[in-house]
Amino acid sequence: MGIGKRLERDNTESKKENEKDSILVKAKYSLSDLIISSNTEANIFDFLSYKKHEKLIFNEWGLSQTHKHQRQTAINFYGSPGTGKTMAAHAIAMELGQPLIIVDYASLESKYVGETSKNITEIFKKAKENQSIIFFDEADAILSRRVTNMTHATDVSVNQTRSVLLTLMNDYDGLIIFTTNFIENYDPAFMRRILAHIEFELPDLLCRERLWKKYIPESLPTKVEIKKLAEISETLSGSDISNCVLKAAMSAARQNSESILIEHFEKSIKEVINSKNANNKSNTKIEKKSVSETYVESQIGKEKMMELKA
Template identity: 55%
Template sequence: MRIGGEISPDKSKPPQMPATTNESVFVSEKPKYTLDDIILPNRVREDILDIANYVRNSKRVFEDWGLAYTHRYSKKMGINLYGPSGTGKTMAAHAIANYLKRDILIVNYADIESKYVGETPKNIRKAFEAAKETNSIIFFDEADSILSRRVTNMSNATDVSVNQTRSVMLMIMNDYQDFIIFATNFIENFDPAFMRRIAVHIQFELPDYECRVKLWKRYISNKMPNDIDIAELSKKYEGISGSDISNAVLMAAFKAARHEDEDVKQSYVEEAIHNILNSKHANESLKRFSRERNFSGKYVQQ
């Protein structure tokens, strides 16, 4: 269509791939954490150890006990770590790779998403190829961005691209004979097809009283002067994560340093906790508002 002598772009068509582009680069790294670095309930720790020992016991199970014939396609292992933010899912992924003495290749949606139709599936393939070439454990963080439900009422090229990406991911998961680790705060967003292809789902929960005590002790340095009552904090604040505790200690320490106090006061820690909890409540309110405003009939990623 011509407007004022110029050709207006056709917005119904997807952006076209330019003649030359930079190749996506996926780089593996050494795991940053071990199982000893993570404070978890015993149930979660045992579940992780069961998974981490899968490879070590594969010969005995598949060859010596004959399950290579009865479970022909079970040498692959999809693991999904799900639960609230800050509960140790990413640390656990590193710890599993460390336990297996392998590097980890971390993939975020921003690493593979492309505005050019057809490029996102290619980037997913490149990520898996890089993991295979480097013998790394591939880890998809915030995996609900990739494994979310497919669009049912497609109306444009973007919807088609989303479904294409999901289909490619399903095919790769069917064929990939190695560990794949996923982590998500929103397991309810997963497409059922992906849920069926992931062998193990490990739920991470906010720490109980015993874990909160251990976490406060972990993050309060022995060299930091303070008047903090760990037992009181652990009892008083139930709905906080390990990440929240870490941040509260850090913010309280900086406040004490700014005021040139001789020690880190418990009141500073509690003030930091209240700020963290208030921000969480505000975030949840925004999410509820967003869901209530969605009347399109399509699945919308939150």
């Protein structure tokens, strides 16, 4: 059923009180766990081959002394949520035999402005000591264009974090992995320092078939054809498919059904699609322009308006 090796967190993992910004973990997934398009897979293999040659050229042949700043140390996985970007970071770490330092960006940012540089510097130091990969998961905010029209203290802080990060990246020869779900404007300063941007697409028909196969255990009582499930699950991500199997099994169990029928799967797929649509709608709502008070009043009436204002 292709369920690959999943390693448990071991004692390299630590989260002391004063180390909340980052956590050291051992890779949990291998490349064989990932179901991705041949294109994405080829890009990952290209990158791994670069890493192999990089060691030879920079370390053994000594170009790290003469070409220090030409060494690119970062890659970025981008694409829709639930397509396997976080898994891929673990798989790469496993392939390279290194642990990951997962950076909690939100925690870094919530610190006082002056603390930021110290914290990031600590993370890079910790990475070097542990020979680990620095992992900025869901790093949309870091990689997007810098805020030029600063109005808030947080904007200043975000910019400061990026400046410090860029400087540290210049002197760093380990690997940094970023993942992003969606960013409109990449900061060109980061673009220059990122070796490859690898896209994670929503799974095509063939990948969906493999995903359903992976997430339906052989012992699940069902006669539903995998091909059929792949056909009716367009727009679903790997994560959605895994959730759908669980939901379908739950609803069959709730109904005391002896097996999981196509209706159970259809219902779970529908639920996932609906919740995704609802989520998209609420995102658009945020982007709506504000309207004048007079307009609102004309729509809801004077009385309601008074209530709102009270």
